[in-house]
Amino acid sequence: MREALAEAAFQLYLERGFERTTVDDIVARAGVGRRSFFRYFPSKEDAVFPDHESCLADMTAFLDTVGDERDAVAVVCDAARLVLRMYAADPEFSVQRYRLTREVPGLRTYELSVVRRYERTLAGYLRRRWGGAAQGALRAEVVAASVVAAHNNGLRSWLRSGGDGDAEAAVDQALDLVRHMWGEAAQPSAPDSAEDEVIVMVAPKGAPMWRVIQQVESALRDD
Numbered sequence: 631m632r633e634a635l636a637e638a639a640f641q642l643y644l645e646r647g648f649e650r651t652t653v654d655d656i657v658a659r660a661g662v663g664r665r666s667f668f669r670y671f672p673s674k675e676d677a678v679f680p681d682h683e684s685c686l687a688d689m690t691a692f693l694d695t696v697g698d699e700r701d702a703v704a705v706v707c708d709a710a711r712l713v714l715r716m717y718a719a720d721p722e723f724s725v726q727r728y729r730l731t732r733e734v735p736g737l738r739t740y741e742l743s744v745v746r747r748y749e750r751t752l753a754g755y756l757r758r759r760w761g762g763a764a765q766g767a768l769r770a771e772v773v774a775a776s777v778v779a780a781h782n783n784g785l786r787s788w789l790r791s792g793g794d795g796d797a798e799a800a801v802d803q804a805l806d807l808v809r810h811m812w813g814e815a816a817q818p819s820a821p822d823s824a825e826d827e828v829i830v831m832v833a834p835k836g837a838p839m840w841r842v843i844q845q846v847e848s849a850l851r852d853d
């Protein structure tokens with residue numbers, strides 16, 4: 631029933647436009663009553679994104695079961711790929727939904743709230759992994775935001791192309807950049823010599839902490 635309602639809603643949105651489609655229109659197309667619609671979807675917007683709840687549940691389950699021996703940044707990158715695979719499973723629907731959200735401001739706002747839920751889930755995992763480290767909470771927020779931004783950059787590039795090409799390749803390239811910048815393997819090891827080297831870096835007083843950390847890490851890698 632949930633799938634039938636979502637399909638009926640989406641087809642009507644494409645035919646009539648989102649604003650001109652009512653819940654009564656949707657249930658009439660699906661052949662059910664209004665109560666059936668609201669049993670599955672709190673609003674018209676929810677019917678455009680019927681798959682995100684299950685994907686978020688899958689992401690949460692994945693992060694709950696993965697071992698702590700893995701690089702934490704690699705883990706959240708793999709978790710983000712679950713969202714990509716959801717989109718890639720039905721390219722035609724995903725491309726149509728992308729175009730619809732570009733046309734309807736309310737859907738764009740709703741989509742941003744969904745993206746934020748993914749980001750909070752990733753950040754929660756990273757805070758657990760880095761809770762005892764200096765700046766651990768800040769690093770968790772920055773890395774989660776970076777993973778989501780990189781994932782969405784690759785995903786939207788694929789959607790703008792009409793679903794042509796390899797969606798995973800575009801997203802992998804973006805996520806590899808995040809892993810290179812923030813992954814544990816990219817962190818500098820302690821010097822072998824007894825006397826530690828010192829690196830001095832100058833940053834503007836108002837620079838955000840995440841930018842300072844990024845510049846320090848870049849300087850250490852170059853060194």
